[in-house]
Structure formats: C-alpha cells, structure tokens
Amino acid sequence: MVNAGDMNGSGNLMDFLDEPFPDVGTYEDFHTIDWLREKSRDTDRHRKITSKSKESIWEFIKSLLDAWSGWVVMLLIGLLAGTLAGVIDLAVDWMTDLKEGVCLSAFWYSHEQCCWTSNETTFDDRDKCPQWQKWSELLVSQSEGASAYILNYFLYIMWALCFAFLAVSLVRVFAPYACGSGIPEIKTILSGFIIRGYLGKWTLLIKTVTLVLVVSSGLSLGKEGPLVHVACCCGNFFSSLFSKYSKNEGKRREVLSAAAAAGVSVAFGAPIGGVLFSLEEVSYYFPLKTLWRSFFAALVAAFTLRSINPFGNSRLVLFYVEYHTPWYMAELFPFILLGVFGGLWGTLFIRCNIAWCRRRKTTRLGKYPVLEVIVITAITAIIAYPNPYTRRSTSELISELFNDCGALESSQLCDYINDPNMTRPLDDIPDRPAGPGVYTAMWQLALALVFKIVITIFTFGMKIPSGLFIPSMAVGAMAGRMVGIGVEQLAYHHHDWIIFRNWCRPGADCVTPGLYAMVGAAACLGGVTRMTVSLVVIMFELTGGLEYIVPLMAAAVTSKWVADAFGKEGIYEAHIHLNGYPFLDVKDEFTHRTLATDVMRPRRGEAPLSVLTQDSMTVEDVETLIKETDYNGFPVVVSKDSERLIGFAQRRELILAIKNARQRQDGVVSNSIVYFTEDPPELPPNSPHPLKLRRILNLSPFTVTDHTPMETVVDIFRKLGLRQCLVTRSGRLLGIITKKDVLRHMAQMANQDPESIMFN
Amino acid sequence: MAACCGGWVRLCSLLVLAAVVSLGAAAKNSEDVRCKCICPPYKDHSGNIFNKNVSQKDCDCLHVVEPMPVPGPDVEAYCLRCECKYEERSSVTIKVTIIIYLSILGLLLLYMVYLTLVEPILKRRLFGHSQLIQSDEDIGDHQPFANAHDVLARSRSRANVLNKVEYAQQRWKLQVQEQRKSVFDRHVVLS
Numbered sequence: 031m032v033n034a035g036d037m038n039g040s041g042n043l044m045d046f047l048d049e050p051f052p053d054v055g056t057y058e059d060f061h062t063i064d065w066l067r068e069k070s071r072d073t074d075r076h077r078k079i080t081s082k083s084k085e086s087i088w089e090f091i092k093s094l095l096d097a098w099s100g101w102v103v104m105l106l107i108g109l110l111a112g113t114l115a116g117v118i119d120l121a122v123d124w125m126t127d128l129k130e131g132v133c134l135s136a137f138w139y140s141h142e143q144c145c146w147t148s149n150e151t152t153f154d155d156r157d158k159c160p161q162w163q164k165w166s167e168l169l170v171s172q173s174e175g176a177s178a179y180i181l182n183y184f185l186y187i188m189w190a191l192c193f194a195f196l197a198v199s200l201v202r203v204f205a206p207y208a209c210g211s212g213i214p215e216i217k218t219i220l221s222g223f224i225i226r227g228y229l230g231k232w233t234l235l236i237k238t239v240t241l242v243l244v245v246s247s248g249l250s251l252g253k254e255g256p257l258v259h260v261a262c263c264c265g266n267f268f269s270s271l272f273s274k275y276s277k278n279e280g281k282r283r284e285v286l287s288a289a290a291a292a293g294v295s296v297a298f299g300a301p302i303g304g305v306l307f308s309l310e311e312v313s314y315y316f317p318l319k320t321l322w323r324s325f326f327a328a329l330v331a332a333f334t335l336r337s338i339n340p341f342g343n344s345r346l347v348l349f350y351v352e353y354h355t356p357w358y359m360a361e362l363f364p365f366i367l368l369g370v371f372g373g374l375w376g377t378l379f380i381r382c383n384i385a386w387c388r389r390r391k392t393t394r395l396g397k398y399p400v401l402e403v404i405v406i407t408a409i410t411a412i413i414a415y416p417n418p419y420t421r422r423s424t425s426e427l428i429s430e431l432f433n434d435c436g437a438l439e440s441s442q443l444c445d446y447i448n449d450p451n452m453t454r455p456l457d458d459i460p461d462r463p464a465g466p467g468v469y470t471a472m473w474q475l476a477l478a479l480v481f482k483i484v485i486t487i488f489t490f491g492m493k494i495p496s497g498l499f500i501p502s503m504a505v506g507a508m509a510g511r512m513v514g515i516g517v518e519q520l521a522y523h524h525h526d527w528i529i530f531r532n533w534c535r536p537g538a539d540c541v542t543p544g545l546y547a548m549v550g551a552a553a554c555l556g557g558v559t560r561m562t563v564s565l566v567v568i569m570f571e572l573t574g575g576l577e578y579i580v581p582l583m584a585a586a587v588t589s590k591w592v593a594d595a596f597g598k599e600g601i602y603e604a605h606i607h608l609n610g611y612p613f614l615d616v617k618d619e620f621t622h623r624t625l626a627t628d629v630m631r632p633r634r635g636e637a638p639l640s641v642l643t644q645d646s647m648t649v650e651d652v653e654t655l656i657k658e659t660d661y662n663g664f665p666v667v668v669s670k671d672s673e674r675l676i677g678f679a680q681r682r683e684l685i686l687a688i689k690n691a692r693q694r695q696d697g698v699v700s701n702s703i704v705y706f707t708e709d710p711p712e713l714p715p716n717s718p719h720p721l722k723l724r725r726i727l728n729l730s731p732f733t734v735t736d737h738t739p740m741e742t743v744v745d746i747f748r749k750l751g752l753r754q755c756l757v758t759r760s761g762r763l764l765g766i767i768t769k770k771d772v773l774r775h776m777a778q779m780a781n782q783d784p785e786s787i788m789f790n
Numbered sequence: 791m792a793a794c795c796g797g798w799v800r801l802c803s804l805l806v807l808a809a810v811v812s813l814g815a816a817a818k819n820s821e822d823v824r825c826k827c828i829c830p831p832y833k834d835h836s837g838n839i840f841n842k843n844v845s846q847k848d849c850d851c852l853h854v855v856e857p858m859p860v861p862g863p864d865v866e867a868y869c870l871r872c873e874c875k876y877e878e879r880s881s882v883t884i885k886v887t888i889i890i891y892l893s894i895l896g897l898l899l900l901y902m903v904y905l906t907l908v909e910p911i912l913k914r915r916l917f918g919h920s921q922l923i924q925s926d927e928d929i930g931d932h933q934p935f936a937n938a939h940d941v942l943a944r945s946r947s948r949a950n951v952l953n954k955v956e957y958a959q960q961r962w963k964l965q966v967q968e969q970r971k972s973v974f975d976r977h978v979v980l981s
Contacts, residue, residue: 139884153831200902
C-alpha cells in the first residue's frame with residue numbers, strides 16, 4: 031500500500047524511493063480505521079473545494095476534476111481488470127494444454143487453437159490434427175499403446191508438479207500475501223481493517239502470474255476468488271494516484287467495493303451478478319453512489335474482456351449455454367433434492383476444510399507449505415489422469431456437463447441410441463434410451479465426484495492462490511447431470527407412470543440433463559458460500575436462460591436453508607473466524623440481555639483505567655504511560671478526582687506529537703506539563719514551556735451509559751464502525767468497550783472460544 | 791495528483807500493452823476467420839466437419855460443405871441437420887499475450903534465483919567474516935532477505951541514486967520478510 035507520506039506532488043524523481051514519513055492521520059498495520067473521522071475529513075475536504083471553486087475559473091475546473099476523479103478511477107479499474115482477466119484466460123488455456131502436448135507450428139497455441147485451421151478434424155475426434163502432438167508422439171514417436179500412455183502420464187505429472195512448485199516458490203519469495211482466495215481478507219479490509227501490503231503492486235503481479243500456474247497445474251481450484259483480489263489490487267493502485275482516495279481510507283473502500291464487483295464481472299461474465307456479489311458478500315457499507323459506480327466499473331471490465339476475446343467467439347465465459355427448452359413443475363422435486371444435496375455438501379465442506387486449516391495452523395503440517403503443495407499436486411495429478419472427466423480442466427468439464435445433447439455431440443455423455451428413422455430438426459430431439467457410453471460416463475462421473483469432493487477439502491487454503499467457485503460448481507454439475515440422466519431414463523422407460531403421464535409423452539423432449547447440471551452447480555455454490563440473490567443472477571447471466579430463474583431459485587433457497595440448519599457461517603465467515611479478524615458481521619444477530627457494564631473494561635478486580643488528565647500530567651508521565659501499556663488510546667478526564675470526560679486521544683498521535691514537539695519546539699522538556707485545555711493558564715516565568723495538545727484530542731468520543739443494553743451497543747458499533755466506546759455513569763467515566771471486547775463477548779455468548787479474537 | 795513515478799510508469803506500460811492487444815485484435819489475419827459446419831451422420835454417411843474461410847453472410851451449408859457427400863435430392867435434408875457457425879479469433883493477441891506472460895515469468899524466475907542463491911554468496915564474499923558473525927545470531931533464519939537489516943543500517947548514510955535504489959530494495963525485502971513471518975511462520979493471517 032502506498033503511504034500518505036509521498037503524495038506531495040513536488041520533489042524529484044527519486045522521492046518514491048524514500049521511506050514514507052508517517053504523518054498524523056495514517057493508521058498502523060493490523061488496526062481498524064475510524065470511519066467517522068474519515069467521513070468528516072472527506073466532508074471538510076469537499077467543503078473546502080466547493081468554497082474555493084467560486085474564486086476563479088481554475089479553481090472551478092479543479093473542483094470539476096475532483097468530482098470526476100471517481101469515474102476516471104472506475105474506468106481505469108475496469109480496463110485493467112478486464113485486461114488482466116483476458117491475459118489470465120489466454121495463458122491458462124495454453125498452459126493447461128501444455129501438460130499433454132505441444133503445437134508444432136506455433137508453440138503459443140493451445141490444442142483448440144492449433145487445430146483451428148486444420149482440415150484433418152473428424153466428427154468423432156474434433157481436436158485431431160497433425161500440428162498438435164502429444165508428448166509421447168514427440169519424444170518416442172508413438173501415439174497409442176501402453177508405453178505411450180505411461181509416458182504421457184508421467185509427463186502430465188511432471189508438468190503439474192513443475193507448475194505448482196514454481197507457483198509456491200514465487201509466492202513464498204515475493205509476495206506471501208498472494209496466497210489463498212483473498213475474499214475473507216478483502217471482506218475484513220472493507221469493514222475497516224488495515225492490512226498493509228495486501229493490496230500492493232507485488233501482490234498483484236505475483237497473484238496474476240501464479241494464478242495461471244496453479245490453475246494450469248490441474249489442482250482442484252478456481253480463479254474467481256483470486257480475480258476479486260486482483261481487481262481490488264488494481265482498485266488500490268489507481269486510487270493511490272488521486273489524493274481524494276489515497277488520503278482517506280473510507281473513500282478508498284468505496285473504490286475497493288466497486289473493484290470487487292469488476293472482479294466478479296470478469297470472472298463470470300456477469301456484470302449485474304458482480305455488483306450484487308459485491309453488495310451481498312464483500313462490502314460492509316455500500317452507499318447508493320457506490321452501486322452506480324460499481325456497475326460502471328463492472329461494465330467497462332466486461333467490455334474490455336470481450337474486446338480481447340479470449341475464447342474466440344465473443345463469449346465472456348467458457349460455459350455459455352444456448353438451449354431454451356422448457357422445464358416442468360414436476361421437475362421441481364429433483365431440483366429441490368439437488369438443493370438439499372448442495373446444502374449438505376456445503377456443510378460437509380466447510381466443517382472439514384476448517385478442521386484441516388486449523389490443523390495446518392497449529393501443528394507441524396504448517397511448517398512445510400512447499401512440500402504440502404507438491405504432495406497434493408502429485409496426488410491430484412496421479413488420480414486425475416486416468417479419468418477423462420478429471421483429466422481436462424474443470425471449466426471444460428462444467429461446460430460439457432451444462433451442454434445439452436444434440437445430434438451434433440459425439441462425446442461419451444451423449445451416446446444415446448438414436449432412432450434411425452428420426453426426422454426431427456436439430457434442437458427438438460426426443461428422449462432416447464441411454465447407450466453404453468452413457469453408462470460408462472455415469473460411473474466415471476461418480477468416481478470423479480467423490481474424488482473432487484475429497485481433494486477440494488485439502489486444496490482450498492494452501493499457500494497458493496486458490497478459489498472455490500469452480501470446484502463447487504463442478505461438484506454440483508456432476509451430481510446434477512447424473513440426477514438428470516437418471517430422471518431422463520426414468521421418464522423414457524416408465525412414461526406411463528402417473529407423474530410422467532401428463533407432461534412427458536413418448537417422442538417428446540421432456541428432460542434436459544444439462545439444466546439439472548446447472549441447478550446442481552447453483553445449489554452447491556450456494557451451500558458453500560450462502561449467496562442468495564447474487565448467485566441466481568450470476569447463474570442466469572452465465573447461461574443466458576431467463577426461463578430457468580425459478581429452478582435456480584428453488585435450489586438456491588433449499589440449499590441455503592439446509593446448510594443454515596447446520597451452521598450459520600459460510601466458508602468466508604468461517605475463515606474470518608479461523609484467522610481471528612475483527613469483523614463484526616452485519617448478518618449476526620445479538621439477542622442476549624447483557625448490559626454495557628458486563629462487557630466494559632476494567633472489570634472488577636482489574637487495574638483501573640489508564641487515563642490522561644487535562645492539565646496535570648507532565649510529558650514524562652505521558653511517555654511512561656505510553657511505554658508501560660499498549661492501549662490504542664487514552665481517555666482524557668478533568669482530573670483524577672472528578673472523572674469527568676473531556677475527550678479521547680489516540681496513542682499513535684500522542685507519540686508523534688510528543689516526538690515532533692521535542693524536536694521542533696523550544697523549551698519542551700520532560701517536566702513540561704501537557705495541556706489539553708483550550709487556553710493554558712499563565713505560568714510563572716521559570717517553569718518549562720507547556721505542551722499544548724488540544725488539536726489531537728477527539729472532543730466527541732462516543733459514550734454510552736452503563737445500563738445501555740449490549741444489543742444497542744453492538745448495533746452502534748456495527749452501524750457507525752466504531753473502534754471503541756466509553757462508558758459513563760452520571761457524567762463520570764467508568765470504563766471503555768473496544769471492538770475486540772464486543773467480538774469476544776459475542777463469541778462467548780455463542781459458546782465459541784473468545785480467545786480466538788486476535789486483532790483489535 | 792501524486793508524483794509516484796513508479797506508478798505512472800507502470801500505468802503507461804499497461805496502457806501500451808492494452809493498446810497493442812487491441813490493435814492486434816483489430817488487425818485481423820485472413821486466417822483468423824472461419825465458418826465451421828458440423829454435419830451429423832446421415833443414412834450411411836459418417837459425420838463430418840467442414841471448415842472454410844468465408845465471410846459471415848456466406849456461412850451456410852451450401853457454401854461451405856464441399857464436396858457435397860450426398861447426391862442432389864438429399865442435399866436439403868442433409869443440410870437441415872448441419873449446423874454452421876461463424877467464428878473468429880485473433881492470433882496476434884494470443885501470440886503477444888503468451889510471449890509477454892512467458893517473459894514476465896522468466897524475469898521473475900531469474901530474479902528469484904538471484905535473490906535466493908546468488909545474492910547471499912555475493913554478500914558473503916564482499917563482507918566476509920563480519921557477516922558470518924552476525925548471521926550466527928539469527929541461526930534459524932535461512933530464508934531469503936535474511937541480511938536486510940544490516941545492509942539497511944550500512945547504506946543509510948550515503949545518498950546517491952544507486953544506494954537509494956538499494957535502500958528501497960532492502961526496505962521491500964524487510965516488508966516481504968515481515969509478511970512471510972505472519973503468513974508462514976506465525977500463521978496469523980491467511981491460514
């Protein structure tokens with residue numbers, strides 16, 4: 031993150047190399063920002079610009095530029111996010127195929143691109159051409175047979191290991207913050223937490239480069255979550271170019287919310303879904319102004335990606351489906367079953383993954399991150415290669431599962447027994463009995479499903495960029511397709527049963543297994559992340575099928591209900607709790623009857639509150655107090671006897687002010703008295719020079735009385751974004767409640783471990 | 791606006807990349823468009839795929855499927871089953887993107903090898919025994935950038951460009967070391 035120290039605009043070329051000077055107003059790492067102060071600083075800045083704009087034309091133009099800077103930032107974010115997503119897609123496409131072979135005419139082409147101009151492709155083998163050769167053909171000139179298979183297998187594993195090892199080494203050496211999904215940390219950052227370097231330039235570069243490597247290595251992870259992190263890094267980078275955003279942490283978070291929307295938009299090709307995802311999942315405060323700007327950023331990003339055109343046919347995402355066959359009310363029953371499956375799988379995944387991540391955090395497993403990545407990659411590659419459904423990339427698998435079987439498909443999944451006398455046009459093929467290829471595909475899919483369920487638990491959370499949208503959708507799509515084929519065959523062979531009789535006549539096209547795959551994918555994704563509206567919107571923007579909203583909603587609602595019955599947290603909230611971030615969730619309800627006195631510090635038996643007095647402490651006393659305690663701030667009272675509250679002073683600002691005063695002001699020594707009053711009194715002539723610190727005092731700290739119910743206190747913290755709140759009784763200061771105390775109290779009330787809250 | 795030149799340089803290079811990519815998308819190769827017709831099996835003819843380099847208005851069965859495998863009266867029935875799609879790609883974009891990606895990856899790998907293997911050897915030769923005494927103190931620190939602290943202390947006095955660059959680099963190394971400690975060692979963030 032760029033510090034505020036080098037934002038001056040003057041100075042020579044090498045200024046950016048100097049260490050930034052921390053001035054009053056920046057925050058320390060791993061601390062929470064003061065939302066109210068940021069908001070009031072922004073209002074002050076805006077008022078100053080507005081009043082100056084009436085002075086001259088140049089000032090007026092400057093005020094216009096300031097107003098438009100928000101839109102310029104959104105435009106730049108959209109352009110960069112779209113470009114990076116296009117680069118990632120093209121590079122993943124190429125590197126995934128590199129594990130299996132190489133294009134001899136031009137090495138930068140993937141398999142499909144290599145055979146694009148070839149005339150050798152046949153109906154059954156659409157990707158065959160002489161320019162593309164598998165590794166066995168290249169090295170030992172054999173393409174069939176046991177030795178060719180073993181050589182291909184071996185080289186597949188070697189390439190996967192090579193990519194994964196490179197990725198984890200790059201992450202370890204250059205940008206350790208680039209690992210993981212990024213969404214839990216971004217949620218925490220957007221709620222007001224500071225993690226310096228998390229959205230930095232090196233993190234951006236390394237995350238982009240290593241994301242391509244890990245997706246190409248065949249590991250069971252996706253790139254959607256990391257793309258949100260990449261987009262937020264772009265947002266942070268562009269907002270640091272404009273002082274309106276770089277100096278104000280609250281405004282910067284508006285830009286980051288919009289950048290997150292752009293990230294999801296390019297990941298799924300779903301601009302509206304991206305905005306809703308940012309609103310529902312990622313953002314903390316989402317004013318209406320941000321809604322419109324997020325939409326703009328998401329649209330620009332989607333448009334940029336489309337103009338780069340990574341998939342060659344102006345589609346944004348790999349699994350765009352085009353069928354519009356209707357669905358029937360009786361099919362809601364299997365859709366709801368898929369929703370239940372999605373909810374159960376989500377619960378299972380969250381519990382197992384959190385248990386495994388906790389083990390990684392606390393035992394010796396966490397000391398060998400590189401070895402862990404290599405072992406998991408080796409296991410994934412060894413088990414994935416024999417099954418054709420896991421050998422190819424997960425996006426291609428989902429695309430094939432979503433597709434309807436027309437007459438033009440020749441894959442094993444579409445190996446139905448055709449009626450030779452059939453004369454129907456292309457997209458109205460009736461239900462047919464399954465051929466042997468379909469049965470083979472069914473058990474291969476079942477094995478792939480079990481494998482993916484198990485391996486994703488161990489993959490998500492390793493020290494490489496990893497997302498989990500695509501693996502969840504793959505699990506759901508496989509389950510859905512199997513259910514769909516089952517229902518289709520049931521309808522074909524038993525069309526005289528009462529449930530099928532009304533809507534499925536023989537010779538009609540009733541059941542579309544591809545739709546079941548889509549519904550299954552939505553159910554599993556909803557079960558894991560607990561998204562609601564944004565999930566449905568993303569799914570129908572992905573597929574273009576507005577008529578499928580009702581099945582998608584039914585499955586999403588069912589999976590959320592089933593999953594919520596077992597635990598209230600989605601995967602991202604669970605990871606936030608695992609890391610102990612100070613995230614006060616807006617979705618949690620606090621319904622206990624405790625009062626502010628039960629939570630405030632100091633409790634009975636603890637040391638009394640460390641306070642500063644307004645005119646009776648010397649500089650030495652203040653410095654001793656700061657050195658002996660590690661509180662983030664100190665209340666200022668009138669005197670130790672009458673503990674009437676004046677204001678609140680932050681630790682960091684005290685330290686900086688005292689250091690500045692000692693260096694710059696004459697006469698300030700350790701015996702000087704510190705005054706927080708407006709006008710220090712007249713002193714006798716040979717007393718040391720007083721130190722006036724009224725300007726760093728916050729004169730309006732938030733206070734509640736001791737009988738305020740905790741419900742109200744939690745609400746205040748949540749809605750205003752407070753860091754601490756003072757407790758008074760009849761005007762006298764009693765104690766302090768910090769955000770950490772609130773979180774610990776909530777954890778205690780929910781019977782969780784209150785010591786797991788780590789940050790303030 | 792900030793004079794963060796590193797940021798502007800990066801912005802300019804990214805804009806150049808974007809311009810090149812979009813230029814590449816505009817400058818179409820004649821090889822980059824095609825009409826692809828997929829025809830399923832019909833009677834005793836097997837399924838076939840036909841590619842031809844025609845414009846979008848000519849992209850249909852009659853123009854693309856040559857030679858027609860079925861005799862005259864069956865052509866219409868055969869063509870009804872075929873599906874023709876117009877596709878275009880940009881080979882220049884693909885080439886530029888892959889080559890730029892591979893060069894960035896190569897540069898990062900070289901820098902990583904330099905930082906982890908070459909630099910400690912060079913520093914050891916330059917500073918000799920005093921370095922060895924200091925490195926005995928933090929014996930567990932076998933990670934890259936382990937000597938960032940003392941280099942920082944040494945170079946704080948001089949103030950020319952090269953030393954400024956080295957100073958910035960050492961500061962960056964310290965930051966990365968802190969991040970690595972939080973993530974990998976203490977498991978405080980991102981576990």
